[in-house]
Amino acid sequence: MSSVAQKKGFGATLWDWLTTVDHKKIGILYFLGGGFFFVLGGIEAMMIRYQLYKPNNDFVSAGLFNDLITMHGTTMIFLAAMPILFGFMNAIVPLQIGARDVAFPFINSLGFWMFFFGGLFLNISWLYGEVPDAGWTSYASLSLASEGHGIDFYAIGLQIAGGGTLMAGINFLVTIINMRAPGMTYMRMPLFTWTTFVASAMILFAFPPLTIGLFFLTFDRMFGGNFFNHEMGGNTIIWEHIFWIFGHPEVYILILPAFGIFSEIFSIFSRKRLFGYPSMVFATVLIGFLGFMVWAHHMFTVGLGPTANAIFAVATMAIAVPTGVKIFNWLLTMWGGSIKVTTPMLYALGFIPSFVMGGVTGVMQGAAPLDYQLHDSYFIVAHFHYVIVGGVVLAILAATHLYWPKMFGTMLNETLGKVTFWFFFIGFHMTFLIQHWLGFWGMPRRVWTYMDGQGWNFANLISSIGALLMAIGVIVLVYNAIMTSIKNVKVANDPWGDGRTLEWAIESPPIYYNFAATPLVRGLDTVWIEKMEGNETGLTPAEPIKDIHMPNGSIIPFLMTLGLFIAGFGAMFRTEAAWGLPVLIFGLLWTFVSMAVRSLQDDTGYYIKKDEILRDLKRKGGQN
Amino acid sequence: MMKGLKKWRLFSLLAVLTVFLAGCGQEELSTLLPAGQVGRDQFNLLLLSSGIMLLVIIVVVAIYLIALVRFRRSKLGEDHIPEQVEGSHKLELVWTIIPILLILLLAVPTVYYTYKLGDVSAMGAVDDDGNAENLVVDVTAKLYWWEFEYPDLGIVTAQELVVPMDEKVYFNLIAADVKHSFWIPAVGGKLDTNVENVNKFYLVFEKDSKNLKDGVFYGKCAELCGPSHALMDFKVKTMPRPEFDNWVAAMQASDENQVVANPAGEEVFQQSCIGCHATSGVGETGAVGPNLATFGDRNRVAGFMEHTKEDLIDWIKYPQTHKPGNKMPGFADQLSDSELDALAEYLMGLSVEK
Numbered sequence: 001m002s003s004v005a006q007k008k009g010f011g012a013t014l015w016d017w018l019t020t021v022d023h024k025k026i027g028i029l030y031f032l033g034g035g036f037f038f039v040l041g042g043i044e045a046m047m048i049r050y051q052l053y054k055p056n057n058d059f060v061s062a063g064l065f066n067d068l069i070t071m072h073g074t075t076m077i078f079l080a081a082m083p084i085l086f087g088f089m090n091a092i093v094p095l096q097i098g099a100r101d102v103a104f105p106f107i108n109s110l111g112f113w114m115f116f117f118g119g120l121f122l123n124i125s126w127l128y129g130e131v132p133d134a135g136w137t138s139y140a141s142l143s144l145a146s147e148g149h150g151i152d153f154y155a156i157g158l159q160i161a162g163g164g165t166l167m168a169g170i171n172f173l174v175t176i177i178n179m180r181a182p183g184m185t186y187m188r189m190p191l192f193t194w195t196t197f198v199a200s201a202m203i204l205f206a207f208p209p210l211t212i213g214l215f216f217l218t219f220d221r222m223f224g225g226n227f228f229n230h231e232m233g234g235n236t237i238i239w240e241h242i243f244w245i246f247g248h249p250e251v252y253i254l255i256l257p258a259f260g261i262f263s264e265i266f267s268i269f270s271r272k273r274l275f276g277y278p279s280m281v282f283a284t285v286l287i288g289f290l291g292f293m294v295w296a297h298h299m300f301t302v303g304l305g306p307t308a309n310a311i312f313a314v315a316t317m318a319i320a321v322p323t324g325v326k327i328f329n330w331l332l333t334m335w336g337g338s339i340k341v342t343t344p345m346l347y348a349l350g351f352i353p354s355f356v357m358g359g360v361t362g363v364m365q366g367a368a369p370l371d372y373q374l375h376d377s378y379f380i381v382a383h384f385h386y387v388i389v390g391g392v393v394l395a396i397l398a399a400t401h402l403y404w405p406k407m408f409g410t411m412l413n414e415t416l417g418k419v420t421f422w423f424f425f426i427g428f429h430m431t432f433l434i435q436h437w438l439g440f441w442g443m444p445r446r447v448w449t450y451m452d453g454q455g456w457n458f459a460n461l462i463s464s465i466g467a468l469l470m471a472i473g474v475i476v477l478v479y480n481a482i483m484t485s486i487k488n489v490k491v492a493n494d495p496w497g498d499g500r501t502l503e504w505a506i507e508s509p510p511i512y513y514n515f516a517a518t519p520l521v522r523g524l525d526t527v528w529i530e531k532m533e534g535n536e537t538g539l540t541p542a543e544p545i546k547d548i549h550m551p552n553g554s555i556i557p558f559l560m561t562l563g564l565f566i567a568g569f570g571a572m573f574r575t576e577a578a579w580g581l582p583v584l585i586f587g588l589l590w591t592f593v594s595m596a597v598r599s600l601q602d603d604t605g606y607y608i609k610k611d612e613i614l615r616d617l618k619r620k621g622g623q624n
Numbered sequence: 625m626m627k628g629l630k631k632w633r634l635f636s637l638l639a640v641l642t643v644f645l646a647g648c649g650q651e652e653l654s655t656l657l658p659a660g661q662v663g664r665d666q667f668n669l670l671l672l673s674s675g676i677m678l679l680v681i682i683v684v685v686a687i688y689l690i691a692l693v694r695f696r697r698s699k700l701g702e703d704h705i706p707e708q709v710e711g712s713h714k715l716e717l718v719w720t721i722i723p724i725l726l727i728l729l730l731a732v733p734t735v736y737y738t739y740k741l742g743d744v745s746a747m748g749a750v751d752d753d754g755n756a757e758n759l760v761v762d763v764t765a766k767l768y769w770w771e772f773e774y775p776d777l778g779i780v781t782a783q784e785l786v787v788p789m790d791e792k793v794y795f796n797l798i799a800a801d802v803k804h805s806f807w808i809p810a811v812g813g814k815l816d817t818n819v820e821n822v823n824k825f826y827l828v829f830e831k832d833s834k835n836l837k838d839g840v841f842y843g844k845c846a847e848l849c850g851p852s853h854a855l856m857d858f859k860v861k862t863m864p865r866p867e868f869d870n871w872v873a874a875m876q877a878s879d880e881n882q883v884v885a886n887p888a889g890e891e892v893f894q895q896s897c898i899g900c901h902a903t904s905g906v907g908e909t910g911a912v913g914p915n916l917a918t919f920g921d922r923n924r925v926a927g928f929m930e931h932t933k934e935d936l937i938d939w940i941k942y943p944q945t946h947k948p949g950n951k952m953p954g955f956a957d958q959l960s961d962s963e964l965d966a967l968a969e970y971l972m973g974l975s976v977e978k
Contacts, residue, residue, distance in 0.1 A: 062851035062948045135848045141802040141819045142849060230820035236803065237818065270695070271704075276711035301805060301816050301846075303797075303823035306742030310735045317727045317734075321720060327684060328719040332712075334691040338704045341696075349692065356684050360677035367730060369737040370669040372813020373655045376805060376846040440656050441649030442809030444846045447854030451928055454842070455650040532705075 019553035021105035022512055026112050027091030028407055033116050034083030039474070040123065041075035044068045046471055049431070053464035055452040065448030066133040067150070071126075073136030074154065077250065078161055079119040081392050085257045086115075086168055088399050089196045091407050093172065095503035095510060096190045098181025098519045100548065103174040106598070110557035111167040117565040118161025125153035135446060137247070140228035140239035144220055149572055155218045156568040160561070162210055169203025172196055181502075182542040183521035187281065190501045190525075191267075191274060194281055195260030198288040199253045205292065206249035213242035222571065237302060244295035252291035254388065256284060258395030259326060262348045265398055266330050268498050269345035270337030273525060276329040283322035283329075290319045300371045309368040316366035323359055327352065342496065343417030347398030350425045354394065358386030361436065376446075379439025385432045397424065397477070404481075405495045405508045410488055416480040420473045427469025434459045434466075494538075500525035505538035507620070513548050516613050517541035545617075548608040556598045563591030652833075653842035655809045659831035659862075662812030665737050672733060676726050741813075744824040747794045759788065762796045764909050765804035765817040765845065768856040768950050769927060773909040779875040780907045782914030784922050785843065785860045788868035789829050797823040805847035808860055814846045829862040840923045851949040857927040874976035875905035878917045885920075885973020889966035896958060897967075903974055913952060920975035926950075933968045940964060 008016070020026060048068050051059045060068065094102055102108050125131045130148035132138070143151045176197045180189070189197070217239070219225030226232035228239050267274045274280060296304060296312040330352065341349070361383040365371045374380060397420070404412045438459050443450065450456055494504040502519060503510075505527045520542035523529050527538035567587025574580035648656045658664040697704065749757045755776075762773040763785075773780040787793050797806050799817040807814035812827045833840050838859075845856035863871070874881075882903060884890050893903070900913035907915070922931060926947055929935045939946055941956035941964065959967065 062854070066848070066851060066853075133851075139803055139848070141799070145802050145850070235820055237820070270706070271697075272706045273708040273710065275709060276716050279711065279716050301814050303816060303818065303821070306739045309742070310738045313734050313738060314731050317731055320727060321723045324680075324723040325716065325720055328687075328715075329711075331684065331687045331691060332709075332715065334695060335687070336709060337691075337695050337706045338697045338700050339692065339695050349688075352688055353681075353685055356681055360680055363727070363730070364670070364673040364677060367669050367673055367734040369734065369741050369813065370666050370673060372741070372815070373663070373666045373670070373809070375814060376807075377809075437647070437649070440654065442653035442655060442842065442844065444807070444844050444854075446848040448851070449854050451857075454653060 015555075016553070018558050019109075019555045021101070021109045021551050021553055023090045023094050023101050023105065023108060024407070024509060024512070026108050027087045027089075029087075029112050030083045030090055030115070031087030031407065033112070033119070034080050034087055037075050037079035037119055037123075038081075038084065039478075041072050041080050042471065042474060044072040044075065046467060048072060049464040049467035051448065052450070052460050054461065055450050055454075055457055057449060060448070062448045063133065066135075066446070067131035069446055070132045070135050070138075070150075070154070071123075074122065074132065074158070075119075076388075077136065077254070078158060078165075079115070079122070081254050081388065081396065082165060083115050083119075084396050085199075085254065085392075086111075086165075088192075088261065088396075088403055089168075089172060089257065092403060092503055093193050093196050094175065094179070095406070095506065095514060096193045096501050097176060097179060097184050098502050098515060098521060099175065099179035100514045100518075101551065102171050103178055104171050105551045106554060106557060107167050107171050109554065110560060111164040111171065113557050113561040114164025114167070114564070115161050116164075117561045118157050118159070118164060121160060121565060121568050122153055122157030125150060125157075128153075137243055138217070138239075139243075140217070140220075140236035141230075143217060143239075144228060151217070152221060152572045155214045155221070156571060159211065159214045159218070160564050160568060162207055162214070163564075164561075165203060166207040166211070169200040169207065172200040173204065176200070181515075181518050181521050183526075185521075187278065188521055188524045188526070190260075191263035191277075191280060191284075192257070192260035195256040195258075195263075195284055198284050199256040202249045202253045202256075202288050202291060206246045206253065209242050210246035213239060213246065216242070218571075222574065237299075240299055240302060241295070244298045245292075248295040248298065249288075249291045251384075251387070252287055254392045256288065258392045259284065261395045261399045261402070262330065262351055264501070265344045265348040265402060266333045267500060267525070268402075268496060269340050269342055269348070270334045271340075271498050272333055272337035273500075273528075274329070275332040275335075276325075277524060279325055280329050283325045286322040287319060290315065290322070294319065297366055297368075297371070300368045301375045313366050313368040313371075317363055320359065320363050320366075327356060327359075340498075342401075343412070343414055343421060344398045344402040344496075346418060346421045347394050347401070350421065351391065351394045351398070354386060354390030354425075354428070358383060358390050361386060374439055376444055377439035378435045378443045378445055381445045382432045382435035382439065385428075385435075389428055389432070394425075397421070400477070402496070404484070405491045406503055407509060408485070409490050409507075409509045410484050411491050411495050412484050413480050416476055416483075420477045420480065422473075423469050423476060424473030427466045427471075427473060430466025430469060431463050432466070434462050438463075499538075500528040502527060502539075505530075511616060513550060513608055513613070515539075516617055517545050518543050545610055545613055547610050548613065549605055550608055551605045552603055554598070554603070556594050560591050560594040560598075563587045563589070563594060566590065650837070651810065651831075652836045652838065652840065653809045653844075657810060658812075659829065659841065660811045661828040661830065662741060662826070663810060665741065666813055669733060669737060673730055676730055680723075680726070741825070744794060744826060746792070747824060747826075758792055758794055760794045760796065761785065761787070762909055763798070763806055763817065765797070765799040765806065765849075765856075766951075767801050767850060768845070768852040768947055769914050770806075770843070770856075770858040771909050771911065771914065774872070775908075777872050777876070778907075779872065779905045780902075780909055780911075780915050781875070781905060781918055782911075782916075783858050783924075783927050784840070784918060785858060786868065786871055786918075787829050787860065787862055788865045789832060789862050791865070792826045792828055794824065794826045797825075802849050803847050804845045804849045804856065806843070807846040808841055808843045810841050811860070816847060829860070831862065832864070833860065833862040838923055852947045855926070855928050855947050857924070859923045859927075871976065875917065878903075878905040878976050883920075883973050883975055883978070884970065886966045886969040888963075889968070889970025892959065892963045892967040893970055896955065900952075905976060916971060916974055918974065918976055919971050920973055921977045933965075933972060936968045936971060937964045940967065 130150045132150040132154035134143040216227040226234045228234045228236050294316045297316045520540045530538045570584025651657050658667045764771040771782050772785050797817040799819045805814050805816045815823050815825045840859035843858040901916050905917035925936050943952040
């Protein structure tokens with residue numbers, strides 16, 4: 001930690017990571033945890049594409065295939081894309097607004113552990129042998145009919161992970177509202193911070209419906225709740241509404257931070273201020289708002305009637321307008337700039353055409369009568385992969401390269417980075433472009449096999465080869481990360497050379513209290529402004545150096561989550577094993593006791609003395 | 625060596641050609657070759673929206689490429705500091721208004737067709753004699769097969785929908801167990817079969833299925849419904865109205881005029897199968913297993929297997945292997961080979977068309 005690099009044993013290091021409340025370390029934990037699940041979801045994807053590369057393949061059975069698609073979707077959305085984005089938010093947003101940590105460091109840690117244990121719980125289903133198999137949407141009639149504990153793993157696992165997400169969202173909201181440095185007005189916030197802010201607000205409103213829906217599902221399956229059992233007066237359509245009232249905003253919760261990341265990249269590597277910043281902010285907020293108004297476009301074929309379908313169709317199309325504004329603003333940011341094609345920029349350049357294609361197919365499906373044909377066909381599979389892979393995953397890969405130095409202090413190899421990009425990019429388009437046509441040709445989604453003679457063979461083969469290319473790209477990236485970490489060549493504050501925001505004016509990785517003195521923000525792209533005016537450090541302090549108040553680390557978040565994890569198993573086996581109920585009670589008690597300890601304990605944190613900060617500064621040569 | 629190379633060339637040429645020709649998919653199940661008014665309306669909407677969207681893509685990619693070529697740092701020099709433009713109200717207004725106009729262009733036909741395709745007001749219409757004016761088919765989706773009842777005609781069939789051409793056919797859709805979705809890609813979009821309520825829509829069939837590859841259109845289940853979701857296919861036979869009337873009459877008479885191709889097979893059927901399957905087309909929906917009155921006329925066994933005696937016997941013996949999770953028990957242990965043979969012959973003989 002502090003000024004002197006200390007050699008620590010494995011145990012001490014482990015303890016440090018288990019108890020950390022430092023946003024930078026939690027960012028890394030999110031990144032690594034999400035990365036692990038990303039690889040897991042990727043392996044599931046590869047198995048899916050291997051099964052479908054030819055007709056009548058019997059590589060996996062019908063049941064296992066449904067397990068794979070369910071876990072692929074659930075893992076990629078909840079356990080890979082969101083946590084990795086949370087990783088970047090944690091690592092970068094406090095730095096961008098000139099804060100020393102998030103508003104609630106303890107809750108930040110709790111949020112991470114809940115995500116991680118929730119994901120673990122969900123994936124233990126593979127070891128147990130009864131895996132969720134009703135699709136990531138888990139539509140009620142099928143999820144109630146599903147035998148075994150698969151859906152219970154889904155409901156309880158997501159409940160735990162979802163709780164963590166909600167906490168993280170609230171935390172970022174409070175952080176961004178309250179912890180901005182002097183001068184960092186809302187309209188000076190970097191776009192990544194803005195998108196994090198809006199995405200967090202969306203989490204606040206979108207996750208409670210999911211929580212309730214999952215509770216209903218759990219009650220139905222475990223206590224005979226009959227919320228969705230139509231024979232007892234329940235209604236399965238209610239689940240679809242609840243799920244999509246969460247599920248559609250969820251898509252924007254993923255894509256908005258991705259937009260933020262690309263906004264940073266376009267600006268940095270075009271060496272130019274983001275074009276039309278106010279309209280970018282406005283578009284972000286508008287997308288966030290409209291994101292809640294369109295959920296029923298996932299349900300055009302449910303039979304809601306022409307009036308509902310027409311209203312939701314037009315509302316859906318309206319989202320194209322603010323999204324279009326964003327695209328053109330990015331193009332105009334490049335226009336007249338000085339474009340340097342680094343690896344992150346390469347991803348951003350790949351993102352524009354990919355995402356535009358995903359966006360326009362979305363508008364096509366917004367046309368309700370056309371959606372009657374496209375819904376639940378391979379066209380929709382192509383569409384949402386264009387949006388999520390072409391948007392979110394490209395952003396994640398771009399940010400991995402962009403922020404790697406800020407998170408780990410070393411620089412990923414640029415050549416290997418570009419190799420990754422080309423494999424991934426070409427593979428991505430090969431996999432999913434042709435799937436639009438598979439949908440036109442009548443191939444439904446979520447089919448575990450298909451008969452010969454329907455004209456789908458060749459397209460499926462191409463798609464599977466594309467998936468292989470994507471996998472190669474990811475393998476190169478993992479190799480790159482490992483080699484970079486082994487070589488461990490440290491880099492300076494701003495390794496890209498054109499950083500514009502506060503995170504690029506401090507060390508890579510930043511010292512644990514981030515800023516020796518809270519910076520003064522004098523405008524949008526404050527570091528750029530300072531540098532242009534000849535201030536080489538890029539920072540103007542807003543206060544003299546003084547003692548810094550810091551939070552203590554704590555093992556309690558880990559323990560609280562462990563209790564929920566144990567209780568989850570108790571709940572699941574309550575009816576069939578004698579140990580079920582006691583374990584459920586034990587787990588919950590464990591959590592409550594941990595909470596009580598936290599509440600009763602008087603932990604007021606500690607102070608870093610001014611002398612120590614000055615010592616650190618001296619060691620760094622007087623700079624921040 | 626040369627010969628092999630030539631062959632390879634020919635092969636790749638053929639492959640490219642196949643891809644090109646396959647661009648529209650196959651007539652019996654492609655949405656790009658619509659075989660009725662509903663599918664054609666949707667296809668027109670596809671053309672319109674694709675056109676607008678292609679325009680958007682072209683504009684974006686053009687600006688993108690020009691920017692990328694013109695403003696490279698390698699061209700401008702490492703020290704070049706671009707002007708820090710804040711934005712342009714005029715430009716931003718342009719790219720807000722033009723998309724709104726494009727969206728309106730798409731929204732108007734969308735709303736129009738949504739109401740047009742959702743109009744089932746004529747469904748219950750009766751003429752002066754109290755007879756239904758339009759054909760109504762009640763579809764019940766079950767784990768993994770489809771039941772089609774014609775309530776006004778007093779007949780029921782399964783797995784193969786038979787409909788007259790060139791008129792609106794109205795459908796009542798419901799699922800008996802879990803949610804499914806009823807989709808005939810070449811004829812029109814899908815509608816879900818929910819478990820708790822009846823969904824209604826109409827389709828128009830304008831192409832005679834006789835001229836198709838297998839003599840039928842392909843129907844699909846489009847909602848994940850369990851392990852055998854992928855195998856929950858059905859087929860659709862379309863025919864001119866007089867032919868359809870003949871078929872209805874034959875169905876209505878199938879109770880009396882049963883063809884018995886193999887009496888021993890019939891005996892086996894009476895003992896082992898009749899509990900779940902009917903062989904008369906007269907009746908209502910609600911059977912445990914598919915109605916078999918038209919089995920001999922069908923195109924597939926169990927919706928997706930070859931319509932041969934061998935496949936049929938294999939199906940009766942091991943239905944769970946072929947279609948995991950369906951409700952039919954296997955008869956490999958109950959029935960001897962000779963019994964199965966007789967049964968298969970009997971089933972293949974069940975026909976109303978011959």
